[in-house]
Amino acid sequence: xxxxxxxxxxxxxxxxxxxxxxxxxxxxxxxxxxxxxxxxxxxxxxxxxxxxxxxxxxxxxxxxxxxxxxxxxxxxxxxxxxxxxxxxxxxxxxxxxxxxxxxxxxxxxxxxxxxxxxxxxxxxxxxxxxxxxxxxxxxxxxxxxxxxxxxxxxxxxxxxxxxxxxxxxxxxxxxxxxxxxxxxxxxxxxxxxxxxxxxxxxxxxxxxxxxxxxxxxxxxxxxxxxxxxxxxxxxxxxxxxxxxxxxxxxx
Ligand code: PEP
Numbered sequence: 001x002x003x004x005x006x007x008x009x010x011x012x013x014x015x016x017x018x019x020x021x022x023x024x025x026x027x028x029x030x031x032x033x034x035x036x037x038x039x040x041x042x043x044x045x046x047x048x049x050x051x052x053x054x055x056x057x058x059x060x061x062x063x064x065x066x067x068x069x070x071x072x073x074x075x076x077x078x079x080x081x082x083x084x085x086x087x088x089x090x091x092x093x094x095x096x097x098x099x100x101x102x103x104x105x106x107x108x109x110x111x112x113x114x115x116x117x118x119x120x121x122x123x124x125x126x127x128x129x130x131x132x133x134x135x136x137x138x139x140x141x142x143x144x145x146x147x148x149x150x151x152x153x154x155x156x157x158x159x160x161x162x163x164x165x166x167x168x169x170x171x172x173x174x175x176x177x178x179x180x181x182x183x184x185x186x187x188x189x190x191x192x193x194x195x196x197x198x199x200x201x202x203x204x205x206x207x208x209x210x211x212x213x214x215x216x217x218x219x220x221x222x223x224x225x226x227x228x229x230x231x232x233x234x235x236x237x238x239x240x241x242x243x244x245x246x247x248x249x250x251x
Pocket of ligand 1: 167
């Protein structure tokens, strides 16, 4: 049995004051992590304060990105060590906005994934096709390729602790969500790849989220699919009531 996992990706849309107020408002209303795991991934400068406020509750605080090196002359970047030193053990890797706007390649995603795993940080690895790939019938091939590249050199035991977020790029922040059946098919493609490469127990263990215009009104349609274990949610994770409604629907 895989525990459902709902993670918010706030991108660059929430100030520190708002982030802290959010944690205050939700922390006593978070369901037990045995029923549904919940997380919000915030801007780096808010992580420490949020982590302190969340304390021993079941709300997990995550980063939206990290650098693959442990330290060095990388102005403006954040290391895995800096994250773990303030108790952060969750990170989004390879979000399509980073791939598109910050030239993050599959090779870089792979290095970041190794760094996260080496430091005991749970990675949410984002993969998904863009609209041209979809229109050309290449969606499945692109997703498999991204997965294969991301996982180069990763061991089966490590894969079990990874979360994969299938996020079709055309569905992110557009209000155009993927049809739940198509999202379910892609989740099966991802699980089948993990099965081929790492065997049955890894395939059964990995959690696969869907992401792309998920909201309280449609999350149930995705969660109804046995291969979709949760959601990575942008816009609808920012407001307290909406976030709590997502968690409620995922239980
Ligand atoms: C995301 O940022 O990963 C995302 C899925 O955004 P939205 O839910 O707003 O489409």
